[in-house]
Amino acid sequence: MKKVLLKHQHIEKFFYHICRKLKIPKLEIQNLSNSLIGSSLRGVDSHGIGLFPHYVMNIEEGSINNKPKMKFINKMPSVGLIDADNGFGHSASYLAAKHAVKIARKNGIAIVGIFNSTHHGASGAYSLEIAKNDCIGLCFTHGDAFAIPFNGVSKFHGTNPYSFSAPIDKKNKILVDFASTSIPWHKVRAAQTANKKLSKNVALDKNGKFTNNPNLAKFLSPLGGELFGHKGFGLASSIEILCGPFLALPHSYKIIPMMGPDFKTFRNLGHVIIAISIDAITSKKQYFKHMSNYINDLKKQKPKNDLKIFYPGQKEFDEEKIRRKNGIPLDKKLYKEFLELDNKFKLNLF
Amino acid sequence: MKKVLLKHQHIEKFFYHICRKLKIPKLEIQNLSNSLIGSSLRGVDSHGIGLFPHYVMNIEEGSINNKPKMKFINKMPSVGLIDADNGFGHSASYLAAKHAVKIARKNGIAIVGIFNSTHHGASGAYSLEIAKNDCIGLCFTHGDAFAIPFNGVSKFHGTNPYSFSAPIDKKNKILVDFASTSIPWHKVRAAQTANKKLSKNVALDKNGKFTNNPNLAKFLSPLGGELFGHKGFGLASSIEILCGPFLALPHSYKIIPMMGPDFKTFRNLGHVIIAISIDAITSKKQYFKHMSNYINDLKKQKPKNDLKIFYPGQKEFDEEKIRRKNGIPLDKKLYKEFLELDNKFKLNLF
Numbered sequence: 001m002k003k004v005l006l007k008h009q010h011i012e013k014f015f016y017h018i019c020r021k022l023k024i025p026k027l028e029i030q031n032l033s034n035s036l037i038g039s040s041l042r043g044v045d046s047h048g049i050g051l052f053p054h055y056v057m058n059i060e061e062g063s064i065n066n067k068p069k070m071k072f073i074n075k076m077p078s079v080g081l082i083d084a085d086n087g088f089g090h091s092a093s094y095l096a097a098k099h100a101v102k103i104a105r106k107n108g109i110a111i112v113g114i115f116n117s118t119h120h121g122a123s124g125a126y127s128l129e130i131a132k133n134d135c136i137g138l139c140f141t142h143g144d145a146f147a148i149p150f151n152g153v154s155k156f157h158g159t160n161p162y163s164f165s166a167p168i169d170k171k172n173k174i175l176v177d178f179a180s181t182s183i184p185w186h187k188v189r190a191a192q193t194a195n196k197k198l199s200k201n202v203a204l205d206k207n208g209k210f211t212n213n214p215n216l217a218k219f220l221s222p223l224g225g226e227l228f229g230h231k232g233f234g235l236a237s238s239i240e241i242l243c244g245p246f247l248a249l250p251h252s253y254k255i256i257p258m259m260g261p262d263f264k265t266f267r268n269l270g271h272v273i274i275a276i277s278i279d280a281i282t283s284k285k286q287y288f289k290h291m292s293n294y295i296n297d298l299k300k301q302k303p304k305n306d307l308k309i310f311y312p313g314q315k316e317f318d319e320e321k322i323r324r325k326n327g328i329p330l331d332k333k334l335y336k337e338f339l340e341l342d343n344k345f346k347l348n349l350f
Numbered sequence: 351m352k353k354v355l356l357k358h359q360h361i362e363k364f365f366y367h368i369c370r371k372l373k374i375p376k377l378e379i380q381n382l383s384n385s386l387i388g389s390s391l392r393g394v395d396s397h398g399i400g401l402f403p404h405y406v407m408n409i410e411e412g413s414i415n416n417k418p419k420m421k422f423i424n425k426m427p428s429v430g431l432i433d434a435d436n437g438f439g440h441s442a443s444y445l446a447a448k449h450a451v452k453i454a455r456k457n458g459i460a461i462v463g464i465f466n467s468t469h470h471g472a473s474g475a476y477s478l479e480i481a482k483n484d485c486i487g488l489c490f491t492h493g494d495a496f497a498i499p500f501n502g503v504s505k506f507h508g509t510n511p512y513s514f515s516a517p518i519d520k521k522n523k524i525l526v527d528f529a530s531t532s533i534p535w536h537k538v539r540a541a542q543t544a545n546k547k548l549s550k551n552v553a554l555d556k557n558g559k560f561t562n563n564p565n566l567a568k569f570l571s572p573l574g575g576e577l578f579g580h581k582g583f584g585l586a587s588s589i590e591i592l593c594g595p596f597l598a599l600p601h602s603y604k605i606i607p608m609m610g611p612d613f614k615t616f617r618n619l620g621h622v623i624i625a626i627s628i629d630a631i632t633s634k635k636q637y638f639k640h641m642s643n644y645i646n647d648l649k650k651q652k653p654k655n656d657l658k659i660f661y662p663g664q665k666e667f668d669e670e671k672i673r674r675k676n677g678i679p680l681d682k683k684l685y686k687e688f689l690e691l692d693n694k695f696k697l698n699l700f
Contacts, residue, residue, distance in 0.1 A: 078428040079458030079630045108429030109624075111459045113631045136596065138588075149648060151657040156648065164588035166595075174591065176584035182574065199577055208654060223581055224532065224573055227549055231573055234526035234662040235585075238488075238514035241524065245516075245640035246486065248632040253647050274459075274624075280429045281463045282598040290595035297603050298499060298506065304558060307501040312584040 004335045005327035008037050011049055014338065014349050021345050022059050024066045024088075031091035035121045038128075040328045042316035044177075046186035047122035049328065053337040054258075055088070055119075061263035063256075064088065064118050072099055080112040081247075086266040089120025089141075093271055097129040097137065100275035104135050108280035113247045114271040119143070119258055123163040123271070124177030124313075130275045131165035131173045134284065138274040139163045142243040144255040144267075146220045147181045150233040153208020155219045158252035159184050160239040165313070167278060168291050175313025180236040181220040188217045193333070201225045243270040354685045355677035358387050361399055364688065364699050371695050372409050374416045374438075381441035385471040388478075390678045392666035394527075396536035397472035399678060403687040404608075405438070405469075411613035413606075414438065414468050422449055430462040431597075436616040439470030439491075443621055447479040447487065450625035454485050458630035463597045464621040469493070469608055473513040473621070474527025474663075480625045481515035481523045484634065488624040489513045492593040494605040494617075496570045497531045500583040503558020505569045508602035509534050510589040515663070517628060518641050525663025530586040531570040538567045543683070551575045593620040 012033050019029040032055070040048030058064040068087025072095065075081050080099045084092035096112040103110030120126070123139040130137025143158035159179040166174045182202040191198050191214035201210050202225070203217035210226075211217055223232030244251035247270040256267045278287045295311055303309045323329075330338065342350050362383050369379040382405070390398030408414040418437025422445065425431050430449045434442035446462040453460030470476070473489040480487025493508035509529040516524045532552040541548050541564035551560050552575070553567035560576075561567055573582030594601035599620040606617045628637045645661055653659045673679075680688065692700050 076458030076627070076630050077456070078460075081631055106427070107457060108426030109459055109461045110428075111626060111630065136591065149651055149659045151653050151659050152651050153654050154652060156651055162585065162588075164584075164591075166588075166591050174587060176588050178581040178584055182578045208652075223578060225575075228532045228573060230662075231528040234514075234528055235512065237524060237662050238512075238516075238526050240644065241486065241514075241516050241641070242626075245637055245644055246626070246628065246631060248636035248640055251640070251644045251647065254643075276461060276592075276596070277426070278596065280426050280461065281431055281596060286598035287595055290598055290601070291591070293604075294590065294595055294601045297601065301499055301502050301506055302504060302558075303501050304503050309499045309501050312580075312587050 003329035003331055005329055007327045008041060008324065010349070011037055011328065014342065014347065015052060017347050017349065018056060018341060018345050022056070022066050024059070028068070028088055028091045031094045032088050034094070035090035035125045037328070038125055039122045041320045041323045043319035043323070044122055044316065046184055049330070050334050051119070051121060053341060056341060058118070058263060063263050063265060063267060065266070070095060078103055078107045078110050080110065082112060082114045084114050084117040086116050086118060089114070089117040089269060089271065090125070092117050093120045093126040093139065093273065094129060096271070096273045097126045097139075097275070100273050101130055101133040101135050104275035104277045104280070109274065109276045112273045114273070115247050115249055115268065116266070117269040117271055118267055119269065120271055122177060123161050124165065124175050126273055127163040127165035127177070128173060128175055130273070131167050131175075134167060134278050136166045136276040136278060137164070139271065140239045140242055141269065141271040142240050142252045142255070143269065144257040145252045146185050147222050147232075147236055148204060148208065148219050150222060150230040153204070156253050157222075157233070157236040157240055158255070159220065160236040160243070160252065162235060162239065166291070168295055168311070169288060172317070173313060174311055175316060180223050180232045180239065182223050182225060182232070183220065185220065188214050242272040246272070353679035353681055355679055357677045358391060358674065360699070361387055361678065364692065364697065365402060367697050367699065368406060368691060368695050372406070372416050374409070378418065378438055378441045381444045382438045384444070385440035385475045387678070388475055389472045391670045391673045393669035393673070394472050394474075394666065396534055399680070400684050401469070401471060403691060406691060408468070408613060413613050413615060413617060415616070420445060428453055428457045428460050430460065432462060432464045434464050434467040436466050436468060439464070439467040439619060439621065440475070442467050443470045443476040443489065443623065444479060446621070446623045447476045447489075447625070450623050451480055451483040451485050454625035454627045454630070459624065459626045462623045464623070465597050465599055465618070466616065467619040467621055468617055469619065470621055472527060473511050474515065474525050476623055477513040477515035477527070478523060478525050480623070481517050481525070484517060484628050486516045486626040486628060487514070489621065490589045490592055491619065491621040492590050492602045492605065493619065494607040495602045496535050497572050497582070497586055498554060498558065498569050500572060500580040503554070506603050507572075507583070507586040507590055508605070509570065510586040510593070510602065512585060512589065516641070518645055518661070519638060522667070523663060524661055525666060530573050530582045530589065532573050532575060532582070533570065535570065538564050592622040596622070
């Protein structure tokens with residue numbers, strides 16, 4: 001299936017004009033675009049521009065507020081809270097990152113919670129935003145249930161991702177961003193489309209038995225699988241506690257599924273963002289010196305066969321260079337959806 | 351091999367008298383005992399009382415300072431640093447937890463770094479200490495290299511554990527505490543002793559090839575294994591950055607091995623502790639209400655076959671009840687080591 005390449009500026013323009021027709025304020029559009037296009041540029045297609053048609057439908061149906069009035073509330077000296085007013089989680093998360101950095105610069109560390117939120121794309125986008133501002137960033141979210149508990153047979157936790165980003169030098173960043181399940185749900189859907197089998201012991205059927213048939217897969221196994229899945233389960237639980245009970249929000253198991261059938265009700269998701277100033281303990285100079293030693297030693301490690309060792313995020317940033325130049329590849333299904341939106345909103349951009 | 355059961359009070363007395371003969375201050379002894387005996391009571395034998403003979407040797411050889419002057423330094427409003435003066439990492443970590451809680455109560459969140467430290471046992475002990483004080487606790491450490499980088503063939507990261515603890519109610523806590531490798535190095539040594547095979551794809555031989563023979567195992571695979579090991583590697587990297595570069599300390603790859611041959615040089619380990627007040631965003635009442643919903647929903651989940659679903663740490667706290675009553679089991683090797691120490695220090699406690 002041949003892919004269509006679109007320049008990121010073209011996609012940004014396309015998003016902008018559709019969002020304006022949906023009465024979405026300019027800042028929200030910019031944040032949404034930055035998150036989705038940023039993820040797609042880094043090759044994270046599961047959390048990039050492919051989500052846009054879904055969000056447009058959410059706006060039209062009512063589960064995302066097109067005109068949110070987001071509020072930042074300072075709770076304690078190093079703590080903030082954002083009421084996302086059911087607008088784009090992406091916009092609320094960038095706003096939270098901004099406030100977290102501001103507080104971290106003053107107090108060394110900050111935590112900002114977000115409630116009344118919606119899907120925010122890739123959590124790593126906001127950790128990365130923090131790392132762009134000389135801080136170490138962590139961002140967590142929960143979501144509707146996909147992962148079985150360790151020793152369980154049906155879904156309980158979301159794919160609750162762990163994300164972390166830190167500056168390496170003035171230009172480069174580490175970016176860790178992974179679901180606490182072995183694979184994200186998107187990989188199941190991609191395998192269905194491509195008619196391919198799943199890896200062993202990553203997905204389970206309706207009876208809670210492992211299956212590599214993506215059409216039978218209903219649930220995901222926590223990272224670590226059958227033997228070590230208590231680790232992925234524990235990680236997911238810690239993220240759940242921060243994004244649920246700590247924010248006084250329902251936990252994953254009670255969250256309305258992203259994929260419907262109800263697209264009219266606000267999902268009330270929670271996210272948590274932490275920023276730590278890189279010079280909170282020593283100095284920028286010391287931090288960068290030791291980061292440089294760490295990365296240089298990693299680069300000296302011998303890889304297996306003809307493989308390559310990357311620092312976390314390196315592969316994605318390499319991909320970004322290519323996609324910024326050549327464009328972002330869209331599969332036929334997504335390109336068709338873009339054409340339909342273009343037609344529906346009478347844009348004539350394609 | 352029959353095990354010997356010793357009451358925890360008996361072990362505490364034994365530790366106390368040996369440590370006093372080694373001129374260790376009373377507070378240090380108490381903290382060391384709390385950490386090691388606490389871990390053993392919870393069934394975490396790899397990080398419990400079994401480490402004591404090793405630490406005694408460290409004190410005698412010089413790699414642990416028996417008379418440390420630990421200092422707490424307030425760096426920024428929500429940041430602290432502890433100079434552990436090469437004393438027990440356990441004592442420094444409890445001290446860090448105490449200060450982190452104090453700051454978190456005032457500012458909502460706190461981060462405390464520890465440098466000039468030594469092995470601190472199970473990181474979860476200090477996350478748990480924070481959770482006992484109405485805060486959410488996170489504690490991280492690095493250590494000498496065991497884990498290969500993703501796509502690598504030789505050791506680079508420590509087993510860099512992730513630990514998290516949070517109150518469930520007035521009495522119970524969640525405790526997540528796991529190595530970012532599939533198995534900790536201790537399991538390799540236990541398999542050597544028991545002449546048992548290792549699980550598949552968790553350990554590698556000197557050539558970087560997977561082996562299930564514990565006698566050939568030299569390195570560990572990051573959590574997630576061959577297909578998803580980028581996740582364990584990413585988690586380890588984030589912990590490394592906090593415990594190394596952020597504290598201006600060397601990273602795992604440069605740390606003197608715990609198991610020698612050099613037992614004379616200070617290892618200069620780093621740990622990081624974060625405390626978040628549970629009412630920083632809403633209120634204790636709201637937090638506990640939502641935690642109760644979360645745990646109750648988890649308890650309602652159907653388990654696989656005749657297995658049981660536990661919340662993270664539940665199994666360990668259940669074990670604690672049994673071991674507090676019946677005693678802590680010691681294998682013959684450890685019991686022999688205890689007898690030798692008893693004899694060497696002329697205690698006559700056994």
